[in-house]
Amino acid sequence: MAAExxxxxxxxxxxxxxxxxxRLVDAGFEIAHVVTRPDAKRxxxxxxxxxxxxxxxxxxxxxxxxxxxxxxxxxxxxxxxxVVAYGRIIPASILAHTPMIxxxxxxxxxxxxxxxxxxxxxxxxxxxxxxxxxxxxxLDTGAVYAREEVAISDAATxxxxxxxxxxxxxxxxxRTLKTGLxxxxxxxxxxxxxxxxxxEEQRIDWSLSxxxxxxxxxALRSYAVVGGSRIKILEVALVDGDATLAxxxxxxxxxxxxxxxxxxxxxxxxxxxxxxxxxxWMRGRATLAPTQFL
Numbered sequence: 001m002a003a004e005x006x007x008x009x010x011x012x013x014x015x016x017x018x019x020x021x022x023r024l025v026d027a028g029f030e031i032a033h034v035v036t037r038p039d040a041k042r043x044x045x046x047x048x049x050x051x052x053x054x055x056x057x058x059x060x061x062x063x064x065x066x067x068x069x070x071x072x073x074x075x076x077x078x079x080x081x082x083v084v085a086y087g088r089i090i091p092a093s094i095l096a097h098t099p100m101i102x103x104x105x106x107x108x109x110x111x112x113x114x115x116x117x118x119x120x121x122x123x124x125x126x127x128x129x130x131x132x133x134x135x136x137x138x139l140d141t142g143a144v145y146a147r148e149e150v151a152i153s154d155a156a157t158x159x160x161x162x163x164x165x166x167x168x169x170x171x172x173x174x175r176t177l178k179t180g181l182x183x184x185x186x187x188x189x190x191x192x193x194x195x196x197x198x199x200e201e202q203r204i205d206w207s208l209s210x211x212x213x214x215x216x217x218x219a220l221r222s223y224a225v226v227g228g229s230r231i232k233i234l235e236v237a238l239v240d241g242d243a244t245l246a247x248x249x250x251x252x253x254x255x256x257x258x259x260x261x262x263x264x265x266x267x268x269x270x271x272x273x274x275x276x277x278x279x280x281w282m283r284g285r286a287t288l289a290p291t292q293f294l
Contacts, residue, residue, distance in 0.1 A: 001180025
């Protein structure tokens with residue numbers, strides 16, 4: 001197989017995609033153009049900020065646009081599309097003239113869909129990975145050119161695991177393009193669907209087990225309600241022993257009860273404040289009524 005010689009058009013938006021774009025450039029591949037989501041408000045304030053992918057493209061001097069018009073206008077130029085978390089469906093009419101491959105953050109056919117990293121952690125998977133696959137009109141069903149496994153540690157969060165998968169995926173993509181794509185292999189049976197995370201799923205149900213809640217906090221932007229206000233639960237730790245507290249009951253030493261076992265609160269973020277150690281938050285509540293998460 002010959003190394004990939006076609007000029008590349010890169011489609012992506014978040015930090016994980018920016019990692020891949022920079023790695024491709026460092027490896028010497030020609031990026032003819034970058035397509036990313038439009039500038040958006042990020043954080044406080046009303047000013048617009050470019051996506052992480054656009055920031056990298058501008059720094060590297062690569063032309064950028066916010067729609068697929070450029071791809072259509074250059075459909076005769078024998079391009080290969082590289083897609084990493086672009087955030088939009090690519091129509092079949094474009095795929096008909098510009099083939100595209102995607103880095104997907106799971107071991108397909110497990111966790112097709114929008115939230116493969118979060119769903120893998122929530123399910124208690126011990127292994128995930130990256131796949132380089134053909135893009136088809138249907139969701140994440142394309143044949144796979146290459147795959148690489150990545151272990152999921154008990155401490156992995158969706159942020160840390162996504163970062164690890166982005167690095168692994170970038171390296172795998174560079175190796176695959178340098179040796180040539182070859183013939184992809186169709187996905188097997190056993191598909192699961194990683195549906196988008198809903199707001200309702202982010203609220204902690206303290207009747208669940210400590211293990212399940214520990215996974216939820218690692219995977220999602222989890223929160224609880226106390227005294228009529230939301231509090232983000234940023235980090236918890238599993239503890240040995242049987243449950244000593246009722247579900248949602250919090251003691252001054254930062255232990256909280258669940259449906260099966262207790263958890264230790266490590267970091268939290270009360271409404272309107274920054275992240276802080278849970279112990280500091282509990283000290284600030286010393287004069288208030290006993291704490292109960294709802």
